[in-house]
Amino acid sequence: MIEPVTPTKARNFAIQASFAMLISVIFASMTFNIFGYTLGFIFAPLIVLFLWPKGADPIISYFGIFITGLLLDILLGDPLGGWSLIFLPFYALMVFFGAGRDTGFGETWLNFVFWMSAFTGFFALAKLIRFLDVDLMSLLKLGVMNLVLFPLIFYSKSRMRRIIVTDEGT
Amino acid sequence: MIGRGSGFQKRRRNSRLIFTGLIFLSAIFYLASVGNDNAFKSSRKNVEGVGAKILTYLTLPVRGFEKLIADTGNRWNAHSENERLKEKVSRLSDTEARLNDLSFKLSRFETILNVDVDSDIPETKIAARAVSENDGPFAKTALINVGVKQGVSKGDAVMTIDGLYGHIISVGNSSSRVLKLVDLNSRVSVMSKSNQARAILIGDNSPFPTLSYISSQADWDDGMTVITSGDDGVLPMGLPIGTVVTENEIRKVKLFANRNFVDWIWVYPYDPIKTPEEDPVPVDPVDGAGMEDTTSQETGAAVQEDLSESPLQ
Numbered sequence: 101m102i103e104p105v106t107p108t109k110a111r112n113f114a115i116q117a118s119f120a121m122l123i124s125v126i127f128a129s130m131t132f133n134i135f136g137y138t139l140g141f142i143f144a145p146l147i148v149l150f151l152w153p154k155g156a157d158p159i160i161s162y163f164g165i166f167i168t169g170l171l172l173d174i175l176l177g178d179p180l181g182g183w184s185l186i187f188l189p190f191y192a193l194m195v196f197f198g199a200g201r202d203t204g205f206g207e208t209w210l211n212f213v214f215w216m217s218a219f220t221g222f223f224a225l226a227k228l229i230r231f232l233d234v235d236l237m238s239l240l241k242l243g244v245m246n247l248v249l250f251p252l253i254f255y256s257k258s259r260m261r262r263i264i265v266t267d268e269g270t
Numbered sequence: 271m272i273g274r275g276s277g278f279q280k281r282r283r284n285s286r287l288i289f290t291g292l293i294f295l296s297a298i299f300y301l302a303s304v305g306n307d308n309a310f311k312s313s314r315k316n317v318e319g320v321g322a323k324i325l326t327y328l329t330l331p332v333r334g335f336e337k338l339i340a341d342t343g344n345r346w347n348a349h350s351e352n353e354r355l356k357e358k359v360s361r362l363s364d365t366e367a368r369l370n371d372l373s374f375k376l377s378r379f380e381t382i383l384n385v386d387v388d389s390d391i392p393e394t395k396i397a398a399r400a401v402s403e404n405d406g407p408f409a410k411t412a413l414i415n416v417g418v419k420q421g422v423s424k425g426d427a428v429m430t431i432d433g434l435y436g437h438i439i440s441v442g443n444s445s446s447r448v449l450k451l452v453d454l455n456s457r458v459s460v461m462s463k464s465n466q467a468r469a470i471l472i473g474d475n476s477p478f479p480t481l482s483y484i485s486s487q488a489d490w491d492d493g494m495t496v497i498t499s500g501d502d503g504v505l506p507m508g509l510p511i512g513t514v515v516t517e518n519e520i521r522k523v524k525l526f527a528n529r530n531f532v533d534w535i536w537v538y539p540y541d542p543i544k545t546p547e548e549d550p551v552p553v554d555p556v557d558g559a560g561m562e563d564t565t566s567q568e569t570g571a572a573v574q575e576d577l578s579e580s581p582l583q
Contacts, residue, residue: 126324126325130325130329132332158289159288166295174317175318177439179300179303180302180303180314181298181301182300184296184299185293188296233475
């Protein structure tokens with residue numbers, strides 16, 4: 101059963117999630133070089149989309165996703181609007197199918213594996229129909245990196261919510 | 271609380287409208303900016319400039335941590351590395367003496383023959399940090415923290431300590447974007463250092479870009495050093511790129527700048543050769559004739575004169 105959410109709490113959820121999305125976008129534009137390996141997390145915003153708080157104000161959420169998508173385009177030098185075009189429908193689909201509503205970590209992670217595969221599959225399909233020219237190996241690498249990163253963001257989210265969001269929605 | 275009343279229905283309808291509107295707007299942005307470098311140019315540059323500044327500070331601890339790990343590895347190998355370097359220095363000191371001798375001879379020949387063989391490679395270079403490197407599925411670009419203010423301009427070559435890394439594709443006030451050699455859109459005219467065979471180096475998002483448009487007479491072999499040819503008039507001649515390797519009978523280039531850890535890079539400001547249309551000779555106000563006409567006539571006359579004195583006639 102979906103817990104009723106006050107309008108204030110709904111707005112706060114959306115603002116906090118948008119802020120988390122902004123951080124993930126900045127994080128996505130950075131690369132890390134450890135032991136001679138380059139690690140990139142361009143798909144990190146997908147985790148934030150997946151864990152987007154249920155009951156968050158949809159209008160603020162859409163605007164948050166749209167603006168952060170544009171920012172990611174600019175930071176990565178990709179065509180403007182590309183990431184927003186990907187993030188917005190994925191977010192809508194996730195909300196429609198109730199993604200990320202599982203209670204336990206294991207179940208949520210498995211659900212995320214499905215969504216991550218769908219996301220990667222979307223790019224592979226785009227390459228297949230020659231709409232996008234993407235490198236499949238780096239796509240696969242980024243997908244795996246995102247699955248490894250998921251537990252960190254999952255636990256950070258529950259910890260942050262305990263600190264920031266109280267029952268009154270402040 | 272949000273109930274299931276008319277207010278809820280209205281809000282739901284509004285949110286659907288906004289969702290559709292934002293998708294539509296994203297599509298317009300996308301279609302306008304695909305294949306059009308000038309779309310939203312100024313807005314992009316402003317955001318990139320701010321982004322580069324923020325990322326410069328944010329990446330400092332990350333780069334520090336990476337350096338710490340790299341330093342630990344270096345210390346571990348310090349003794350063997352020291353021995354290897356000593357051997358290399360003794361070998362190179364002999365080479366240096368020979369090089370100095372050759373350099374002296376070369377300058378003497380240049381003076382005798384009165385030829386201009388100055389290197390195209392600019393002597394000034396601008397140090398910068400790659401604050402964000404996009405190694406994603408689409409573009410292979412990097413954001414660097416220098417721009418117009420520091421003297422960077424579009425088309426400038428970007429080098430790492432090992433070799434050519436890419437070239438500048440867009441410049442802001444204090445940030446620039448570099449298109450890496452491996453990017454799908456990268457095209458650089460190159461040549462073999464040993465036999466000057468020409469080719470075009472085409473990025474294909476793989477670590478080894480492909481050598482294309484190789485002439486049938488050209489003799490390319492594995493291990494040959496590839497440098498920029500300068501034929502495109504954009505990059506200076508002689509910048510080191512990599513060595514030739516063959517993969518499935520396709521000639522590819524193993525880049526010198528193929529190390530994963532790229533932090534400091536150098537931008538080489540270079541004035542490309544201007545076309546006559548871009549660099550017209552000012553019209554003489556007295557007789558209204560273009561200087562180039564006079565010059566060509568003079569040159570023609572001089573050539574005719576030379577031919578008339580030729581011993582072959």
